[in-house]
Amino acid sequence: MKNLKICTKCIQPNTRPGIFFNEDSVCGACLWEKEKKKIDWSERIVELNKIAHNAKQENAMYDCVIGVSGGKDSTKQAITARDTLGLRCLLVNYQPEDITKIGMDNIENLKQLGFDVISIRPNPKIMKKLVKFDFFERLNPVKATEFSLYSSAYIIAEKFHIPLVIQGENPGLTVGTSLTGVGKDADALKAYKLQTLSNGWKEYLQVEGVSEKDLFLFHYDVSKLINQNAKGIWLQYFLQEWSYRGNAEFSSKFGFKGRDNFRPEDIGTYVSFGALDSDIVPVNQMLKFIKFGFGFCMDHVCYDLRDGLIDKKKAIELVLKYDGKCEERYIEEFCNYVEISRDEFDKTCEKFRGAMWIQENSEYRNQIHDLLKEIYDKE
Ligand SMILES: [Zn+2]
Incomplete structure (x- = not known):
């Protein structure tokens, strides 16, 4: 895929719709992080x-x-x-x-x-x-x-x-x-x-x-x-204190609860407190992975990278392990809900498969992951 880019600060790819990258290949979210420091x-x-x-x-x-x-x-x-x-x-x-x-x-x-x-x-x-x-x-x-x-x-x-x-x-x-x-x-x-x-x-x-x-x-x-x-x-x-984890911590003091006992590979991320209210969300994140080459885990490691909670190596490990994964049960439930067969589901997914995927025999290889592996080796 031509022009495929990974943000040089976090590891967000430029395949997200509407994403801004500056001339140094820094994404809009990282630029906002920097801008935040100058705000009164x-x-x-x-x-x-x-x-x-x-x-x-x-x-x-x-x-x-x-x-x-x-x-x-x-x-x-x-x-x-x-x-x-x-x-x-x-x-x-x-x-x-x-x-x-x-x-x-x-x-x-x-x-x-x-x-x-x-x-x-x-x-x-x-x-x-x-x-x-x-x-x-x-x-x-x-x-x-x-x-x-x-x-x-x-x-x-x-x-x-x-x-x-x-x-x-x-x-x-x-x-x-x-x-x-x-x-x-x-x-x-x-x-x-x-x-x-x-x-x-x-x-x-x-x-x-x-x-x-x-x-x-x-x-x-x-x-x-x-x-x-x-x-x-x-x-x-208006709030200096506004972050993914910070809000979860704040809210948990008032009784908010995340998932307990979950397997990251079932929901496609290691974070316990995101999108808790619907089981269509993990399916949708898997579909996002097919279309744009990244899913839920990518979003979460980028938040954690920007907050300095993990390093790039750890972030890439997590993405390679969990991004785009979704438990079969959620997919079955979704197919039942919209009354389609699993075959129809799979065929529709293939129609939307993004240009970052390269077909090798019956498998697909994600070029975003190729780039991440290169970054991993250089770190
Ligand atoms: Zn970034």
Whole structure:
């Protein structure tokens, strides 16, 4: 594959859609890490307090809406908004189709911490059609979930006239796709521009048996929010302490739990606290590996490398061992859910196999892994 590059700071490949690499082959996420050191965080806290103060002046039923999945970031957002900023919060929980036991426990834990929660779940029959469409069209069965996950907080803010929407992480900053879509500022009203959502929900109108009214929970009207003078913020923008592991540690003090007793090869990563609420996620990460040559483990080692918790050798070892792995049970469950055969699943995967794979007899070799091995030998 031509122009295949690995970030010289972490080991992120340039096959991630929308990724930015500078002339020294440093990825956008590593550049953000560097930029973070120059930020005047006390100034940002002043700004955040002002936004919170203004939201309280509106005298709405709630000061803010927070979209929560029950994961590590949700607990951090909710506790920070209520206990640090003194906001009256309404949590909006988008419930995935196949919510896991641990996903349910975490969301229940969050409720028990003392919050009002609205749960949103789009029609499962429609959802199944969309998941199937996304699998066959782009090998990304969680795409529809993302539309609803992001939109639900904005929809509730508009309908309840709540002046502030608090989102957690701006994925543009953390994974380094900052030049696309949402930019690097605090404004989360622009979430609909995120790389993951940029195709637009209207694409689903071509799915048989799906009409515009079926898709009400999959988009929000930003102009109505602007007219209501509502604001949306990425909390990450304001907090110096915002990291993958840091948020998990923070949230675990409030009862959040990761997976215990898991085998890294079953979920394709060594980290216990990522994407806990749905078993489609490990399947989707494996599909990502087929399309782009990297999966869940790559994301996690890059976070840990940037935080200085592991070295490159260790990171590469982990990626070579776990990236793209997924337990057969999850794949079977997914095939049963969308009602396709395993053969149809495999054939669809092959249609999307990325250019970084070289076929050798009946096997495929990943050129990203070839590059990683070279780096490993030089370290
Ligand atoms: Zn990097």
